[in-house]
Amino acid sequence: MRTTAALTFAHKLLARTLGPGRVAVDATAGNGNDALALAGLVAPDGVVHCFDIQAEALEKTRKRLEAAGLGHLARYHAAGHEAMLSRLPRAHHGRVAAAVFNLGFLPGGDEAVITRPKTTLAALDAASAVLAPDGGIAVVCYTGHPGGADETEAVAAWCVNLPFHAWRAARYELVNKPGCPIIAFFVERRSET
């Protein structure tokens, strides 16, 4: 797995709002690392909605969670994350404490199957619509694969355009790391006036 500083930081930030019984979304299940972290935080009685367009990814995620004894917490959606609004039960709208988008391709899988700006932005709109008042969204973007830099720019623009009276959006990047930057964005509702 690509454990990056950005991802570790994303998990730490989201851990602030997650806890037993809460609802989380893994918008890109992949190999199940993020889903496992989310499930550990919402156990013993929370829910993690896992989205992926690849059956292989959902199966890997299911095995990871089952092996950890956390399989009962997961709801699997063999669908693009852009379908989040219709896939999440109405009772979970407004109750999502954390949503993680770990973009790009499935490590160890088909590198041609990647997240794409149009569907990623539609899914970010959906995630922001179902977020709890104290909820947060983490988006980890990779710039090293074809299309990755464009998608990162699109996500950055989406964050920048969030109205400041309602949202706080931040960017995390290791500026001294050689190679292609991995950039994480964090979005949370502003509760103060």
Ligand code: SAM
């Ligand atoms: N979170 C994963 C983990 O912990 O191992 C890594 C995710 S991987 C970097 C990106 C995943 O996004 C791939 O598994 C890919 O199939 C998935 N993906 C691509 N387009 C998608 C879409 N529209 N909706 C949901 N998942 C998508």
